[in-house]
Amino acid sequence: MSEVVKLQLIGLCVVGFGTIILLFIKAQFARVIGFVSIVLGLFALVALAVPQMASLPPAEESINIADIKTPTDMASIGQKIFFSKGQCALCHSIGPSESARCPDLKGIGAKLSRDFIFESLTDPQAYIYLDYRHEGIPKEYPARMPYINKNPIALSKNEILSVIAFLQQMSGEPISVNPSELDLPRATPAPVKAADAGSVAVAHAR
Amino acid sequence: MTHQGRMVTSQGHQLAGPVALLAGCAALLGLVGIPDMAMAQESVAQAPTAYRDLPLIGSRNLVWIIAQLHLLLAGFVLGVPIFAWLCEIVGWKSGDKRYDKLAKEFTKLLTSSYATTALFGGILLFLLIGFYPKLMAYLTDIFFPSFLVYCALFLVETATLYLYWYGWDAMSEGNGKKFHIFLGLLLNVFAFFIMIVPNSWATFQASPVVLAEGTDFERAWAATWNPTWWPVNVHRLIANVVLGGYICGAYAGIRYLSARSQEERYHYDWMGYVGNFIGVFGLLPLPFAGYWLMREIYQYNQQMGITLMGGFLSWLFILQAMLIGVLFLGSNYYFWLGITHRIPGSETQYRKPIMAMLVILLLCLAVWMTPHSLVASLAEAQQMGGTHHPLLGVFGVMSAKMTVSNLMVLVTFMSFIMYWRAGKQDTAGWAKVAKAVMGGVLALAGIAVIILGVWGYFVPAIIRINYFSTSQVGIVIFVMLTITPLTALLLKSAKTTTEMVWGRMPPRAGYALVLNAVMVILLMTLMGYARSSSRVHWHVYGVMRDSSQYAFSPALGYAAALMALNTFLFCMLVAFIFWVATMGDKAKAAAAGPKGQPEPGAIPAMAGGSPTLDGPTDKSSIGHRPV
Numbered sequence: 004m005s006e007v008v009k010l011q012l013i014g015l016c017v018v019g020f021g022t023i024i025l026l027f028i029k030a031q032f033a034r035v036i037g038f039v040s041i042v043l044g045l046f047a048l049v050a051l052a053v054p055q056m057a058s059l060p061p062a063e064e065s066i067n068i069a070d071i072k073t074p075t076d077m078a079s080i081g082q083k084i085f086f087s088k089g090q091c092a093l094c095h096s097i098g099p100s101e102s103a104r105c106p107d108l109k110g111i112g113a114k115l116s117r118d119f120i121f122e123s124l125t126d127p128q129a130y131i132y133l134d135y136r137h138e139g140i141p142k143e144y145p146a147r148m149p150y151i152n153k154n155p156i157a158l159s160k161n162e163i164l165s166v167i168a169f170l171q172q173m174s175g176e177p178i179s180v181n182p183s184e185l186d187l188p189r190a191t192p193a194p195v196k197a198a199d200a201g202s203v204a205v206a207h208a209r
Numbered sequence: 210m211t212h213q214g215r216m217v218t219s220q221g222h223q224l225a226g227p228v229a230l231l232a233g234c235a236a237l238l239g240l241v242g243i244p245d246m247a248m249a250q251e252s253v254a255q256a257p258t259a260y261r262d263l264p265l266i267g268s269r270n271l272v273w274i275i276a277q278l279h280l281l282l283a284g285f286v287l288g289v290p291i292f293a294w295l296c297e298i299v300g301w302k303s304g305d306k307r308y309d310k311l312a313k314e315f316t317k318l319l320t321s322s323y324a325t326t327a328l329f330g331g332i333l334l335f336l337l338i339g340f341y342p343k344l345m346a347y348l349t350d351i352f353f354p355s356f357l358v359y360c361a362l363f364l365v366e367t368a369t370l371y372l373y374w375y376g377w378d379a380m381s382e383g384n385g386k387k388f389h390i391f392l393g394l395l396l397n398v399f400a401f402f403i404m405i406v407p408n409s410w411a412t413f414q415a416s417p418v419v420l421a422e423g424t425d426f427e428r429a430w431a432a433t434w435n436p437t438w439w440p441v442n443v444h445r446l447i448a449n450v451v452l453g454g455y456i457c458g459a460y461a462g463i464r465y466l467s468a469r470s471q472e473e474r475y476h477y478d479w480m481g482y483v484g485n486f487i488g489v490f491g492l493l494p495l496p497f498a499g500y501w502l503m504r505e506i507y508q509y510n511q512q513m514g515i516t517l518m519g520g521f522l523s524w525l526f527i528l529q530a531m532l533i534g535v536l537f538l539g540s541n542y543y544f545w546l547g548i549t550h551r552i553p554g555s556e557t558q559y560r561k562p563i564m565a566m567l568v569i570l571l572l573c574l575a576v577w578m579t580p581h582s583l584v585a586s587l588a589e590a591q592q593m594g595g596t597h598h599p600l601l602g603v604f605g606v607m608s609a610k611m612t613v614s615n616l617m618v619l620v621t622f623m624s625f626i627m628y629w630r631a632g633k634q635d636t637a638g639w640a641k642v643a644k645a646v647m648g649g650v651l652a653l654a655g656i657a658v659i660i661l662g663v664w665g666y667f668v669p670a671i672i673r674i675n676y677f678s679t680s681q682v683g684i685v686i687f688v689m690l691t692i693t694p695l696t697a698l699l700l701k702s703a704k705t706t707t708e709m710v711w712g713r714m715p716p717r718a719g720y721a722l723v724l725n726a727v728m729v730i731l732l733m734t735l736m737g738y739a740r741s742s743s744r745v746h747w748h749v750y751g752v753m754r755d756s757s758q759y760a761f762s763p764a765l766g767y768a769a770a771l772m773a774l775n776t777f778l779f780c781m782l783v784a785f786i787f788w789v790a791t792m793g794d795k796a797k798a799a800a801a802g803p804k805g806q807p808e809p810g811a812i813p814a815m816a817g818g819s820p821t822l823d824g825p826t827d828k829s830s831i832g833h834r835p836v
């Protein structure tokens with residue numbers, strides 16, 4: 004017997020219980036309980052009659068730095084970090100977006116050098132690029148660029164380099180970051196939780 | 210004096226009880242948590258514990274139940290002071306002691322629920338720390354300053370509530386009354402802040418913003434000021450008033466059903482009317498606040514909006530339509546019963562408009578409940594050319610649903626105006642012009658809402674959402690803001706032709722009040738599930754992933770069964786609290802009169818026992834009072 008059928012049976016029992024109370028019991032409070040039971044049972048039965056769809060989480064991926072062989076591998080990991088741990092997509096869009104609170108990063112890898120991007124991530128107030136001045140109506144929830152290498156985001160150097168690789172690849176530029184630059188872990192590497200491909204695709208769509 | 214002292218002591222015990230219980234629960238939780246903690250100690254060297262679970266029921270289900278009960282109680286506790294305070298002001302200004310008595314009765318329910326709310330809040334906190342330590346550590350790191358603010362607010366709220374409740378009789382006259390009303394204001398201000406502080410924690414989970422460097426306070430403030438914080442604050446504030454009003458209405462309905470004296474019937478009939486009025490008053494602007502919230506969600510993250518409205522949660526909105534539809538019908542039905550039973554001779558006069566309103570409401574409900582995609586077999590879908598029905602599919606889109614929801618609000622508003630005007634005759638010279646203006650405004654508004662709704666099919670979604678839907682809402686608000694003051698002005702000089710007779714409602718009116726309360730509670734549980742599920746597999750959307758075994762969102766049927774269970778538990782809890790709170794009154798009433806002897810002519814309002822059906826009683830004159 005499936006879970007839905009079991010729940011339907013319970014719902015029917017609750018409705019029956021309420022009906023019996025209303026038919027045979029005169030005490031007012033008990034009658035109200037019977038009435039409430041019928042209403043709740045019917046609600047559950049209606050909810051069980053519509054299509055039953057659960058939302059299952061996508062599989063979690065663990066990233067092992069030792070598996071990274073090419074710059075493209077790095078860009079692929081950088082893309083996942085961009086849309087998950089890095090929280091970049093909370094503010095930045097890739098392509099024009101009405102809701103993005105911060106500059107559109109489309110083509111940023113072609114526009115800025117690798118070192119400049121690294122500095123923008125780790126010391127965001129060092130140089131404010133004037134092309135990004137926002138004109139027009141102020142944004143409702145303005146955001147200030149955080150230090151990506153510090154808490155609460157706290158990306159490691161390897162992760163930042165991967166994000167830069169992604170930004171360059173996304174801009175159609177040759178990736179100037181090489182896997183040999185990655186710091187190899189001394190002890191057991193802590194896996195980096197990455198976002199699912201679904202979120203990435205959706206953010207691309209935005 | 211001695212009696213008062215005893216009352217204070219007994220109520221003090223009543224408040225102290227939950228504290229002891231809370232300590233007991235904490236100890237119990239500690240015992241339950243011992244095995245897990247031992248395991249956690251063994252694995253300290255590996256990684257900190259991220260999740261704990263509970264056998265059989267599961268950690269998520271337990272947190273779901275406790276959080277839901279806490280939120281419902283909190284909604285009641287924060288909503289009731291608003292209208293208790295307003296009732297007190299009305300009583301003070303008008304000199305009508307009934308309102309003061311009603312305000313005190315509301316506050317009594319509030320006082321007895323307050324401790325239980327805090328108790329469930331404490332249990333919830335322990336459970337969250339125990340089951341989700343990693344998440345709680347993350348949130349604590351961000352929000353710790355606001356935790357301190359919350360504690361401080363709770364202290365001043367509790368002190369103000371003590372003063373407000375225990376000082377009611379001592380501060381009933383002159384400047385004392387003014388100070389008491391000021392206390393009521395403070396109570397509401399603190400309650401509002403108590404609501405919005407935890408809202409920031411929950412809304413940050415749904416719509417986090419990036420946190421730059423800064424002091425702890427600056428970071429907490431940045432996280433607090435997130436895109437859905439204010440829409441949720443406004444939506445919850447109104448919803449709390451609705452919940453409080455309908456629960457007080459249901460309480461009055463149950464007391465009315467079991468009333469044994471005409472005086473009780475009169476009082477609880479009137480209280481039920483006030484409760485329903487408060488509920489409807491809040492219900493009318495609630496869809497607009499909900500619309501604003503949804504709009505902000507779409508603006509923040511389109512994917513989250515799509516998950517809610519077009520993804521796996523889309524069928525939830527059909528259930529929501531059903532619940533809101535029944536709520537609108539129930540509220541209107543209660544008004545219509547009031548017109549036909551409290552105003553003698555009005556049955557025939559109002560039959561036609563009531564029938565017209567009923568038809569409009571049912572048609573609107575049918576459109577609102579039309580799903581976007583029908584459940585169809587492959588053959589049926591092939592016949593239709595997709596899952597959209599060639600005719601009914603037109604009604605399954607947002608343009609149609611926004612239109613009918615606005616029309617339902619308009620009809621309910623007119624129901625209330627009709628009830629307000631019933632039994633009165635206009636005497637003002639400008640009455641005819643005013644009535645023509647009101648009729649014109651209403652007709653034009655209805656037409657404009659429908660035209661915008663139809664036009665909405667032919668424009669891009671962004672134009673419909675940003676301009677057409679907001680215009681529809683604006684039109685309905687304009688109608689309310691025009692007709693309400695005009696009616697009030699007209700009625701100021703109107704002659705009462707038929708007095709309202711209280712205590713003559715049939716028993717089904719009591720059940721209608723209970724039904725309305727159950728619908729509101731179910732709606733809150735349903736939308737709580739929607740808000741939580743819209744985060745899908747994230748604790749903090751896009752920032753902290755849920756890696757537990759409960760990262761999935763359950764299907765609607767399973768969730769609805771839990772919602773129904775939560776609603777039932779909440780109803781039983783509230784019934785118990787109210788029973789305890791009114792135990793003293795019953796004892797006093799029993800001591801004042803012969804036990805178990807109903808007043809002459811009194812009829813228990815069981816099915817069929819209405820005085821309307823059984824003829825007037827000797828004491829029916831007690832019900833003849835102006836509204």
